[in-house]
Amino acid sequence: MAGSALRRLMAEYKQLTLNPPEGIIAGPINEENFFEWEALITGPEGTCFEGGVFPAKLIFPCDYPLSPPKMQFTCEMFHPNIYSDGRVCISILHAPGDDPMGYESSAERWSPVQSVEKILLSVVSMLAEPNDESGANVDAAKMWRENREEFNKIADRIVRKTLGIYIRE
Amino acid sequence: MRAVAISLLSMALTTVVLANAYYQKKQFYPSVVYITKSNPSMAVIYIQAFILVFLTGKVMRKVFFGQLRTAEFEHLMERAWYAITETCLAFTVFRDEFTPKFVALFTLLLFLKSFHWLAEDRVDYMERSPVISWLFHIRVLTLLFVLGSADFYFLQHSYLSTMAVGPSVQLVFGFEYAILYTMVANIAIKYVLHTIDFYSEAPWANKAVFLLYTELAMGLIKVVLYVAFVIIMVKIYTLPLFAFRPLYYASRNFKKAFNNVILSRRAIHNMNTLYADATPEELQAADNVCIICREEMTTSSKKLPCNHIFHTACLRSWFQRQQTCPTCRLNILRTPTGTRPEQRPQAQPVPNPFGGGPIPFVNPFHPLLNQNVQVPIPDLNQAAAQPPPSAPPTSTTQGTTQQGSVPPPFSMPPFMPFPFLPFMSPPPMPPTNFASLSADELRRMEGNERENVEARIKCLQNIQVMLDAAVLMMNQYSAAVATSGSMPSTSNTTQPSGDNVSSTPQDSNDSSKQSFEANVSDVSNAENEADNSNTEVHATSSTSEVSANGVSPEEEVRRRRLQRFQQPVEQQ
Numbered sequence: 119m120a121g122s123a124l125r126r127l128m129a130e131y132k133q134l135t136l137n138p139p140e141g142i143i144a145g146p147i148n149e150e151n152f153f154e155w156e157a158l159i160t161g162p163e164g165t166c167f168e169g170g171v172f173p174a175k176l177i178f179p180c181d182y183p184l185s186p187p188k189m190q191f192t193c194e195m196f197h198p199n200i201y202s203d204g205r206v207c208i209s210i211l212h213a214p215g216d217d218p219m220g221y222e223s224s225a226e227r228w229s230p231v232q233s234v235e236k237i238l239l240s241v242v243s244m245l246a247e248p249n250d251e252s253g254a255n256v257d258a259a260k261m262w263r264e265n266r267e268e269f270n271k272i273a274d275r276i277v278r279k280t281l282g283i284y285i286r287e
Numbered sequence: 288m289r290a291v292a293i294s295l296l297s298m299a300l301t302t303v304v305l306a307n308a309y310y311q312k313k314q315f316y317p318s319v320v321y322i323t324k325s326n327p328s329m330a331v332i333y334i335q336a337f338i339l340v341f342l343t344g345k346v347m348r349k350v351f352f353g354q355l356r357t358a359e360f361e362h363l364m365e366r367a368w369y370a371i372t373e374t375c376l377a378f379t380v381f382r383d384e385f386t387p388k389f390v391a392l393f394t395l396l397l398f399l400k401s402f403h404w405l406a407e408d409r410v411d412y413m414e415r416s417p418v419i420s421w422l423f424h425i426r427v428l429t430l431l432f433v434l435g436s437a438d439f440y441f442l443q444h445s446y447l448s449t450m451a452v453g454p455s456v457q458l459v460f461g462f463e464y465a466i467l468y469t470m471v472a473n474i475a476i477k478y479v480l481h482t483i484d485f486y487s488e489a490p491w492a493n494k495a496v497f498l499l500y501t502e503l504a505m506g507l508i509k510v511v512l513y514v515a516f517v518i519i520m521v522k523i524y525t526l527p528l529f530a531f532r533p534l535y536y537a538s539r540n541f542k543k544a545f546n547n548v549i550l551s552r553r554a555i556h557n558m559n560t561l562y563a564d565a566t567p568e569e570l571q572a573a574d575n576v577c578i579i580c581r582e583e584m585t586t587s588s589k590k591l592p593c594n595h596i597f598h599t600a601c602l603r604s605w606f607q608r609q610q611t612c613p614t615c616r617l618n619i620l621r622t623p624t625g626t627r628p629e630q631r632p633q634a635q636p637v638p639n640p641f642g643g644g645p646i647p648f649v650n651p652f653h654p655l656l657n658q659n660v661q662v663p664i665p666d667l668n669q670a671a672a673q674p675p676p677s678a679p680p681t682s683t684t685q686g687t688t689q690q691g692s693v694p695p696p697f698s699m700p701p702f703m704p705f706p707f708l709p710f711m712s713p714p715p716m717p718p719t720n721f722a723s724l725s726a727d728e729l730r731r732m733e734g735n736e737r738e739n740v741e742a743r744i745k746c747l748q749n750i751q752v753m754l755d756a757a758v759l760m761m762n763q764y765s766a767a768v769a770t771s772g773s774m775p776s777t778s779n780t781t782q783p784s785g786d787n788v789s790s791t792p793q794d795s796n797d798s799s800k801q802s803f804e805a806n807v808s809d810v811s812n813a814e815n816e817a818d819n820s821n822t823e824v825h826a827t828s829s830t831s832e833v834s835a836n837g838v839s840p841e842e843e844v845r846r847r848r849l850q851r852f853q854q855p856v857e858q859q
């Protein structure tokens with residue numbers, strides 16, 4: 119019998135393949151290792167990220183689901199809640215107790231009730247509605263607040279880049 | 288590519304040096320003497336030696352590990368970097384003994400260490416892979432044997448040489464190999480545990496406990512070894528700076544293991560004494576899936592005071608982290624004055640109408656909720672249709688949904704009321720021996736003997752205590768209503784379960800929130816009856832659908848789920 123973390127990840131993978139949420143694909147990079155996943159997230163419609171397909175990596179801890187996974191976009195991203203190296207900073211990915219930003223209530227934090235699907239849906243909604251108070255990327259947060267036009271332009275460039283369309287600036 | 292170029296270059300240089308020496312001296316021994324006397328030649332030879340070691344390492348890695356995973360490689364590089372810096376620091380202490388032999392021994396140590404690290408990573412990997420081949424077992428077993436024998440040999444060697452010659456740099460090697468030896472033991476134990484788990488039919492619940500104690504024992508041995516090493520080094524040489532980082536990490540790991548063991552023991556104790564086993568009916572009524580592992584609950588499940596049910600083993604490992612209900616985050620700690628650091632974060636506000644924080648009030652009563660609900664006192668049952676302790680929470684929040692002595696498993700809202708009010712006076716402790724009134728005890732209350740009268744009085748006292756408690760709870764409840772001016776409406780009280788879903792903080796001003804809320808309150812009745820997990824899955828699909836802005840297959844799925852939720856309501 120495999121470990122409980124592995125069994126739960128396999129169950130979630132099965133669930134995600136059988137009943138995938140719209141605009142999200144996720145699964146292990148290699149089926150010999152269920153603790154490293156790859157996800158493709160399409161930008162939510164009606165936002166500046168619309169049309170983009172953003173690849174990300176999910177790394178699960180040995181004690182999943184007691185501890186949350188880590189998520190990192192592997193493409194270029196410009197977003198108030200995404201660090202410049204692609205790491206995603208949303209409360210669902212933080213265990214209660216560690217609070218890098220000091221603003222999150224524990225109810226939004228990680229607990230075994232959460233799942234990969236919920237994380238990815240949260241990320242989609244984060245793309246649609248950035249939280250400019252969290253400030254994983256301060257420049258992006260500032261631009262989102264003060265110069266939306268410029269922000270949209272950068273987002274558009276990133277969207278094109280993820281689709282392999284390059285435009286001259 | 289670069290590695291190949293460097294090894295080729297070094298090979299060529301060595302050939303040139305050897306050829307040159309032989310060309311000058313024409314004989315073996317004079318050539319050797321010539322090379323050892325010439326510094327540039329020696330440098331080339333040393334470099335060649337390092338490259339040979341490196342190549343051997345590569346070959347052995349291939350034999351024992353095959354292809355390294357990226358994470359393993361990064362881990363190896365990181366640890367190697369620390370090991371090399373520490374070695375350089377060690378060189379400063381033993382600069383008098385700085386000889387080629389010394390360097391060679393350190394290289395060998397580093398070489399063996401790197402295989403220990405890889406073996407550790409590889410055995411940990413067993414937990415992550417659904418496929419374990421026979422090749423894997425053969426590799427791990429031979430590797431553990433080889434490493435164990437090597438460590439033992441060098442340990443013995445340094446012990447004998449220290450005994451014979453007195454303290455020297457061999458002391459350092461002795462300790463290093465002793466540490467490595469415990470590491471081999473640790474890896475071997477883990478390997479055995481993982482293997483047993485892997486080949487057993489049913490999930491092995493106690494494996495986590497075994498791992499915990501292994502960790503504790505190994506941590507203790509390591510800390511003792513390091514402390515002894517530092518003390519000896521201070522006595523003989525000087526402060527061994529290079530041992531401080533590993534000492535720090537060893538003691539930190541030990542502390543962590545110790546804490547884990549304590550928390551685990553407490554969790555097990557609480558589990559055994561405080562929470563009732565879930566009955567088959569309760570399992571039936573619930574969705575029957577443990578939200579922690581997403582597997583069916585057939586045996587050994589526990590019900591928390593908030594009526595959420597989980598596997599005993601799953602709950603134990605979760606309680607080691609946090610003393611909250613995984614589903615509703617109810618703080619289930621019995622003692623509100625606990626000083627564990629894990630409690631702090633939960634004192635932060637939870638988005639429920641009453642705020643959050645430790646909930647002192649619930650806990651004294653949960654034994655009642657669990658057992659004493661069906662108090663078989665005929666008079667009382669007539670007078671008050673519901674047993675007092677469980678009445679306030681259920682009736683105030685959703686009293687319409689059910690009547691009856693046994694609350695349905697998920698009838699409780701995902702929070703308990705009265706969380707933040709301080710106590711004016713401690714609530715009376717409920718009687719413990721109240722639930723099980725057997726026919727014999729009932730008979731004892733009849734009659735006119737002194738004993739019968741006493742039994743009746745006792746029973747009445749018990750009832751009084753329970754009524755006092757109920758009054759106190761009602762008072763606190765009305766105080767809570769009065770103090771929280773902005774009491775949310777009923778549709779909002781169902782919100783917390785939905786909030787778990789839209790967990791990004793920025794959702795609060797989401798335009799889709801309106802429809803989402805409507806959606807949630809729409810099915811609020813169904814939600815209360817159904818397993819939280821399902822509601823949340825449902826709710827999430829509705830958010831995604833809102834953002835997708837159109838009819839989609841999800842619509843259909845949602846409708847079907849909705850229907851599923853409503854069935855239990857109708858059955859009731």
Ligand SMILES: [Zn+2]
Nearest residue numbers: 577580598601
């Ligand atoms: Zn479980």
Ligand SMILES: [Zn+2]
Nearest residue numbers: 593595612615
């Ligand atoms: Zn609960």
